[in-house]
Amino acid sequence: xxxxxALYWGEGTKSDNHGRWPVLAFANSxxxxxxxxxxxxxxxxxxxxxxxxxGIHLYPNTDIEKARNYWANITKLLP
Numbered sequence: 001x002x003x004x005x006a007l008y009w010g011e012g013t014k015s016d017n018h019g020r021w022p023v024l025a026f027a028n029s030x031x032x033x034x035x036x037x038x039x040x041x042x043x044x045x046x047x048x049x050x051x052x053x054x055g056i057h058l059y060p061n062t063d064i065e066k067a068r069n070y071w072a073n074i075t076k077l078l079p
Contacts, residue, residue, distance in 0.1 A: 001044055031074045038075050049077060 026037050041047045054075055056067055065079075072079035 001040075031071075034071075035074055052077060 024041070026034075028034060028037075038052075041052065042049075052075075054071065054077055056071055058064060058067055068079040071077075
């Protein structure tokens with residue numbers, strides 16, 4: 001709980017979702033931190049995968065499919 005809270009405090013943000021539930025956002029490029037935060041969101045807040053969306057910032061020369069599969073493995077979300 002403490003680690004997840006500290007990660008959110010340092011790397012997270014909250015925004016309004018047009019009157020619906022608030023959106024919790026987390027941005028980092030460290031795969032270990034992303035994996036820990038994903039476990040925190042799932043276990044502490046019990047957020048199901050269907051409610052979690054991910055985004056990847058890519059460079060023009062990046063293999064898109066390889067990047068999607070890599071981060072899908074880290075986040076345990078479908079590519």
